[in-house]
Amino acid sequence: MPADVGELKDLSEEDRTRLALAGLNVEMEERSGSFFQVDQEIRHVHSGTEGIEVLPIAEALLKYDWLKDYSWKAVDKDKDRFTQFVAKQETQQGFVIIARKGAKAIYPLQACLYLADAKVQYVHNIVIAEEGAELHLISGCVSGAQTKSGAHIGVTEIYVGKNARVTSTMIHNWSASISVYPRSASIIEEGGVFLSNYVCMQPVRHIDMNPTATLRGKDAVARFSSVVVGLPGSTLDLGSRALLQAPGSSAELVSRMITRGGTIISRGEIRGEVPGTKGHIECKGLILKDGMIHAIPEIAGLVVDTELSHEAAVGRIARDEIEYLMSRGLDEETATATIIRGFLDVKIRGLPELLQRQIDAAIDSAEAGF
Amino acid sequence: MLEITDLHVSIEEREVLHDINLTIGDGETHVMMGPNGSGKTTLLRTIMGFAGNEVTAGTIVFNGEDVTRMPLHERAKRGMGMLYQRPPTIAGLKLGKLLDVTAKDRADRIPALAEELNMDRFLDRDVNAGFSGGEIKRSEVLQLLVQDPSFVMLDEPESGVDLENISLIGNATARLLEKDQHIVHRTKSGLIITHTGYILDYIDADYGHVLCDGVFKCHGNPREILKSIKTHGYQECIECQRM
Numbered sequence A: 001m002p003a004d005v006g007e008l009k010d011l012s013e014e015d016r017t018r019l020a021l022a023g024l025n026v027e028m029e030e031r032s033g034s035f036f037q038v039d040q041e042i043r044h045v046h047s048g049t050e051g052i053e054v055l056p057i058a059e060a061l062l063k064y065d066w067l068k069d070y071s072w073k074a075v076d077k078d079k080d081r082f083t084q085f086v087a088k089q090e091t092q093q094g095f096v097i098i099a100r101k102g103a104k105a106i107y108p109l110q111a112c113l114y115l116a117d118a119k120v121q122y123v124h125n126i127v128i129a130e131e132g133a134e135l136h137l138i139s140g141c142v143s144g145a146q147t148k149s150g151a152h153i154g155v156t157e158i159y160v161g162k163n164a165r166v167t168s169t170m171i172h173n174w175s176a177s178i179s180v181y182p183r184s185a186s187i188i189e190e191g192g193v194f195l196s197n198y199v200c201m202q203p204v205r206h207i208d209m210n211p212t213a214t215l216r217g218k219d220a221v222a223r224f225s226s227v228v229v230g231l232p233g234s235t236l237d238l239g240s241r242a243l244l245q246a247p248g249s250s251a252e253l254v255s256r257m258i259t260r261g262g263t264i265i266s267r268g269e270i271r272g273e274v275p276g277t278k279g280h281i282e283c284k285g286l287i288l289k290d291g292m293i294h295a296i297p298e299i300a301g302l303v304v305d306t307e308l309s310h311e312a313a314v315g316r317i318a319r320d321e322i323e324y325l326m327s328r329g330l331d332e333e334t335a336t337a338t339i340i341r342g343f344l345d346v347k348i349r350g351l352p353e354l355l356q357r358q359i360d361a362a363i364d365s366a367e368a369g370f
Numbered sequence B: 001m002l003e004i005t006d007l008h009v010s011i012e013e014r015e016v017l018h019d020i021n022l023t024i025g026d027g028e029t030h031v032m033m034g035p036n037g038s039g040k041t042t043l044l045r046t047i048m049g050f051a052g053n054e055v056t057a058g059t060i061v062f063n064g065e066d067v068t069r070m071p072l073h074e075r076a077k078r079g080m081g082m083l084y085q086r087p088p089t090i091a092g093l094k095l096g097k098l099l100d101v102t103a104k105d106r107a108d109r110i111p112a113l114a115e116e117l118n119m120d121r122f123l124d125r126d127v128n129a130g131f132s133g134g135e136i137k138r139s140e141v142l143q144l145l146v147q148d149p150s151f152v153m154l155d156e157p158e159s160g161v162d163l164e165n166i167s168l169i170g171n172a173t174a175r176l177l178e179k180d181q182h183i184v185h186r187t188k189s190g191l192i193i194t195h196t197g198y199i200l201d202y203i204d205a206d207y208g209h210v211l212c213d214g215v216f217k218c219h220g221n222p223r224e225i226l227k228s229i230k231t232h233g234y235q236e237c238i239e240c241q242r243m
Ligand SMILES: Nc1ncnc2c1ncn2[C@@H]1O[C@H](COP(=O)(O)OP(=O)(O)OP(=O)(O)O)[C@@H](O)[C@H]1O
Pocket: B011, B012, B016, B034, B035, B036, B037, B038, B039, B040, B041, B042, B043, B052, B085
């Protein structure tokens, strides 16, 4: 990547296309702010919404002393060797987003983490939505078209305040030689809503993540959705966890996976720790050609009056569904692709239309490959 | 339009249809009756070309072309269409999207047709997911109207449909079969399975057939056959050998 790339729009045509596939808008249309980091270098930081601040973490930690109460509080420094690696770095890199009380961003904020030449890119991000704030984050993690190998380690701590609403949509567009270790966790206070969406339709060598949502306040809600494709040579170990720690809190973990030769491990865990809680895990996989899908849904009820359930299904496309469409004149290939597209179509309740469109587009981009 | 000769069909190694002969001319509508499990659906699915219905002998000729071994979608492209007795549910696939893909360049007709069949509210729903019995039939008829086949096979179009919707479906079916056209100009043909015969109030059928245990037992005037079944049941057909 040339050194003079200062803004997203200065990137090469090819890389801009890769960014667009990850849901990032280089012209900054319909975006309320952005953060752009190339390897370990922050290139661009901007917020166009009143009451919402976006800043590099190193600067934020100097500017706001109180931020230390949020740093490494949702994610444990010693969680594993990846968090330890990020924590021991002298200068932290990454972004901090603070949405002040009642601040509402209509358009999403975009964060672009671009892996160019570095062997390892590591980031530590903190997102804070104060009481009643509303924040939509779209992060695209992308490696350059020329990037041959590398690893990305991202620690993200998300704090959803009382009656606040945070959606986090992550679209990955790595290449076949890159390993990715997101380590994120969220804490949701009373009446807060946290939606986390993950899409990965492109090859990646290895991705390993299992974000945890701790629902600490009454009536807090967490919903995780993921749509992934496992391509040959890819290993995706993906999960999400929800700890229901306050009455009325609820969680939903939904995943759709297809494999065409990749290995997918889909974990899901909900723990009902107090009465009056609810949780559901839905995980569906299709094995199109080779590959493996291992679904591990776990539910643990620790008290009376917690309602937890899960459904998991792994299989192939039903022959009678393909034939149904064929009898309407579609050839077998088109019929199959139409059914798969439907299978991957997860409509996320409460997600702004713009972001849903972004997710749909990312899925469509891979459609031809089925 | 369709000519079936000495057809034998097996499902999972068991012969379900034996020595079936049937000829349907251009513009003709035929109805097929017969007890449960006699093989009516199997015959329709075999004509359409579903895997699992193995033709062990005989031929199916469609518009002069032998289609006996032709894949399903090729037959659909040549003008066959079928209304399912029990269609599958396709999770995630919206009815509107399905209609779009099947309609190809004639998608502009979809909204009006959907409204006509009272299905406009269903375009955003997953195909058949949670549809009531009558809604399934309306969805099926809508799909066929969009597909616009020249040979229309209907598997119990009126079963499970309330009286009000029967006229809706009956009239739509009449349109599918170009019943408004004079027989001389009519090109569309049909083969309709019915137990009740209600559908006959909307479409004039030309011929009736009774299938018992995988064998055609009777051919004749559809209304007369229906009347006889209503009074005497199928036992008479089984004993009778009027061919
Ligand atoms: N997939 C299948 N596997 C095994 N047997 C089958 C299958 N499909 C049909 N059959 C059998 O073939 C026979 C004919 O079934 P078919 O569905 O054609 O009957 P039908 O005349 O349409 O009955 P109905 O009036 O109840 O709809 C039945 O005995 C049925 O059980």
